[in-house]
Amino acid sequence: MSSIRLRLLKWVIPPVLLMNLGAGALAYTLASPHLREAVLRTLILVEIVIGLGCVGLIWFSVSNGLRPLSRLRADLNARDGDDLAPLAADAVPYELEPLVSSFNGLLAKVGEGAQARQDFLANVAHQLRTPLAGLKTQLEWLGARHAEPETVQSVRLMLSATERMIRQTNQLLALARAEPQHFEKARLEPLALDALVAEAVQGFVDQATLKSIDIGFDLAPATVTGDRFLLRDLIDNLIDNAIRYTPVHGAVTVTVRPGLLTVEDNGPGIPSAMREQVFSRYVRLDDKTHGSGLGLAIVRDIATVHGAKLSISDPASGRGVLFTVKFP
Incomplete structure (x- = not known):
């Protein structure tokens, strides 16, 4: 070179x-x-x-x-993989304006393609929800009326597969709703964060029981301004992630304080070098745990559109991981 x-x-x-x-x-x-x-x-x-x-x-x-070029390079290197915002053209020398303009044109084309794919996935996911819900209902009806061992096993496997498809469909919809282009500020309203968390935790009791995980919560009254559906997606994904990576007989604790939500587990933890990567789409901590790798990416996007600060740290016990969402 x-x-x-x-x-x-x-x-x-x-x-x-x-x-x-x-x-x-x-x-x-x-x-x-x-x-x-x-x-x-x-x-x-x-x-x-x-x-x-x-x-x-x-x-x-x-x-x-060459300093303007170095600043452009630093700007691009500091961006996340899905940050397609145009480069600032007003702060570059005249000679670099054609280069910045070409970059912005390329970023716009990439953004249009990404948005088209996102819209397609959201539409597909939305169309799949109704038939999948109907399929699950029919399988539950079938399982309740046939007690033959082979039939029960087949229905159980089909129900498990259907529930995974429903989860992935809901994840795609949550990801689409959290996109800044789709975020509707008109839907923001004062919400009782502690009530949302209490409602969400109840839905994970059975999942935690299957692994003998002690799931608990410490909730103080807290009001935040947000979108009810998106915040529920954020809470669900944080709790689900904690249960997935917590070993048998482990513990998961969800805490709410004014303007603050924390989810702590005593699982294997997340190495410091990977703590930024886990918020990227399709990234999983290991191949043994089922999942699409979208959960924490959804949490990050929802926190961002709410102006909240999301962080990962070591819990006081020194084992596991502590996710903190600090609302404005």
């Missing part, structure tokens, strides 16, 4: 040195014979100083000129 600095040094330094040498040769020729030795020593010193000065000046000038 070529360097702009080295190319400038290559094309600028030799002509400058040649002109200096020519001027020096002329001065040497015009000097008196008895002064030529002193003139030669002076010229050599001057050429060295001028050469080094040119190299330093060019290096500094090019570095200063």
Whole structure:
């Protein structure tokens, strides 16, 4: 890979040195014979100083000129993979405006494609909800009326598969609702966060019981401004994630304080290096745990559109992980 600095040094330094040498040769020729030795020593010193000065000046000038490109690179590198916001064109030099404009055009095309795929997934998920719910109802009806072992086993397997499909469908819908383009601020209203959490926890008691997990909650009255459906999705995904990764006979605790929601477990925890990655879509902590890898991405998006701060830390016990959502 070529360097702009080295190319400038290559094309600028030799002509400058040649002109200096020519001027020096002329001065040497015009000097008196008895002064030529002193003139030669002076010229050599001057050429060295001028050469080094040119190299330093060019290096500094090019570095200063390339700073806008460095800022653009830093901006792009600091972005999440799904951040397609246009680059700011008003703060770049005139020469870089075509490059920024081309980047923004590309980002806009990528964003349109991503939005089209997101809309398609949301529409498909929405269309699937009704038939899947009907299928689950029919399977439950069938299981209640046939006690043959083979039939019971088949119905159980079909119900399990149907429930997984329903969960994935609901995850896709939650992801679509949390998109900034689909977020409706008109739906924001004062909500009792503690009541939402109490309602959500009850839905996970059976799931926790299957793993002998002690699921508890410590709820203080707390009111937040938000979208009821999205906040319920956020709470559900945090609790579901905790139960999934907590081992048998573990514990999950959900706490609510004014403006604060925490979900703590005593599972294997999340290494510091992976704590940012887990909020990316389709990322799972391990391949042994079932799931799509969308849960924490949904939590992040919902927290973002509500202006809440989402963080991961080590619990006081030193084992497991603590998710904290701090509302404004």
